[in-house]
Amino acid sequence: MTEFFETYKLHIFYGASVIAVVIILHLITNILNKWLIKKEAQKFLGAPEKPIKILKRTLNILWIVLGLIAFSFIFVEKEKHETLVGYFQLISYLGGVAVITIVLATLLNLWFKHKIQEKTLLGYDPTSFKFLRYVVVFIVCFIGVLFGLMAFPSLRGVTQTALGGAGVIALIAGVASQEALSNLVGGLFIISFKPFKIGDVIKLSDTMVGTVTDITLRHTIIRNFENKMIVIPNAVINKEKLINYDLGELKCCEHIHMEISFDSDIDLAKKILAEECENHPLILDNRSEKDKIDAKPIIRTALTKINDSSLTIRAWAWARNYSDSFSLKCDVLESTKKRYDREGVELAFPTRTVYLNNDMEKKEKDEI
Structure with a gap:
């Protein structure tokens, strides 16, 4: 050793x-x-x-x-x-x-x-x-x-x-x-021309609406209102037409539609819809000084369409931003429906009138 x-x-x-x-x-x-x-x-x-x-x-x-x-x-x-x-x-x-x-x-x-x-x-x-x-x-x-x-x-x-x-x-x-x-x-185009930035609420389609959370070399990430992350390649989103709710002025006009029957009182339906919009805490008074002097209403309502089995009443309601406008629309639809039920304004539902041809039945009787 x-x-x-x-x-x-x-x-x-x-x-x-x-x-x-x-x-x-x-x-x-x-x-x-x-x-x-x-x-x-x-x-x-x-x-x-x-x-x-x-x-x-x-x-x-x-x-x-x-x-x-x-x-x-x-x-x-x-x-x-x-x-x-x-x-x-x-x-x-x-x-x-x-x-x-x-x-x-x-x-x-x-x-x-x-x-x-x-x-x-x-x-x-x-x-x-x-x-x-x-x-x-x-x-x-x-x-x-x-x-x-x-x-x-x-x-x-x-x-x-x-x-x-x-x-x-x-x-x-x-x-x-x-x-x-x-x-x-x-x-690079998104960063240079800024069609949107991180924190903006954008809409590409009815299923792709949310807040931009990140922009990487390959893709853009959007968090939708269900808290789900939508990953979109930059090449795709760069070509798409989109709505940016935070670009420029934030205030947003929401179209609130109610479908009433032909037998309902149009003036009463418009009045109720306007009152429910005006009473909502998120409503924004978008009138100019001249409109206020002329005593124009805060909410404009009108009959916009005559359908097969209904009349379309529309209210133009303004809110401070997109989030407020969505909450405003949901609340007004609910409160207006309850007011219509109490005051007798009937909401429309699809109806069809069916005509039966009785010529064959009449011919059989004549033969007998």
Whole structure:
């Protein structure tokens, strides 16, 4: 045993040193990880811990892989040490690029989130910062991948061309699909021309109405009034005709229709509908000063259509915004129906008059 120790003493000390260094680096990484999570929580409330955990795992895997390569020097012949040195340098380079990319992307992401919070608190529109956050983080990760590929001689020429400037666009256009590019361009158009921004209530169809919550490189996210998220590709929403209830003036005119029967009193039906609208707390007096002087009513009502079995009474009711107008319409429909029932205004329902042809029956009687 003594002879074995004397013979391989240097190898044993070298191997023990490698293991000790890996363990120490592992412990330092875990301590730094906890410290960073604590500091991030203090400075950025609600900041995600996932990037820091990814950085921790990356470093721990890097220490283990480098340790295994360093440990293998004991068992490999001296002629092959150069090959191991090459592997050690390659892994160190890739690990360093990965760590720098993760750290830089995380710092930029946190900086943009901080700016978005500031803009929101001050009442400014944070849409541009939210979109730029995705663009900048994507560019940092993309450049990090290119620097990683430069470690491989067969790919070095392509990556140097891409990093040269215009090659980045050419590489993206060559690799990405037409749909991905159209979504990216659609997102840029939305940010540039601002048909809507984050926080706006928009309507694409009767089933797609809600508040814009995020605009990414690929899609726009809308939260509907059922608290469901609708994900729409930017290329699609950029082509659609939509209604933005928060663009320009917020006040909204709601058309409230009631279908009454032909036998009902039209004047009474219009009067009741107007009174129910005027008495609602969410109603907005949209009359001009001249209209007030001329004593024009707050609510305009009219017979707008004569149907097959009903008469359509319409009220033009104004509210401060789209949400108020929807609540106003629901409440007025209910209260007007109750008033109609009490005051004898009959709501219409489909009716049909059927005429029977008795010619065949008369012919049979004549034959008898």
